Amino acid sequence: KNEVEQSPQNLTAQEGEFITINCSYSVGISALHWLQQHPGGGIVSLFMLSSGKKKHGRLIATINIQEKHSSLHITASHPRDSAVYICANRDNTDKLIFGTGTRLQVFP
């Protein structure tokens, strides 16, 4: 069964801190996705990756295929980064299986 687990479920940080959110999955992937959802808002795709590392601004996503693990890092966190971050595993049937999300709050 294709399962996706995220940790932590909730995370608080002070502005400027380095943030790490973890994602583990059980089934080999065709692509792993990181998504962002602001309170009451829509869902935005941050990254899609199947190997290595990707960077966009202050966000970095890494993946270790052998360990079936991915991390999302936020450098120099800011209150506007407060959101729910969701990991999703795209399996070989092209369907996404989602984690339950990590709720991040960054305080000034």
Add this chain to the structure above:
Amino acid sequence: DAGITQSPRHKVTETGTPVTLRCHQTENHRYMYWYRQDPGHGLRLIHYSYGVKDTDKGEVSDGYSVSRSKTEDFLLTLESATSSQTSVYFCAISEGTVGYTFGSGTRLTVV
């Protein structure tokens, strides 16, 4: 242009009534999906489509039906709404190696 729009954004309906949610895309993507989002659960797939008139069930399809008569439109119908279908519904599109794009969501309340 948002590329994908959902309508309505909010709806309150009575138990037992039919409800149709619409997802419209301007990206000409092949794949379209309907998800529901509930507290304590990740997004869960209701139905998806891989082309005009080609649809399949997801993990929580009971009580829902879909139709896709045009590439750009994917309709989700609750034949007889129940309180357990109170949720936030998201539509998404994808194509090949392009990532997913999500609609803004529809908040449905069944009273």
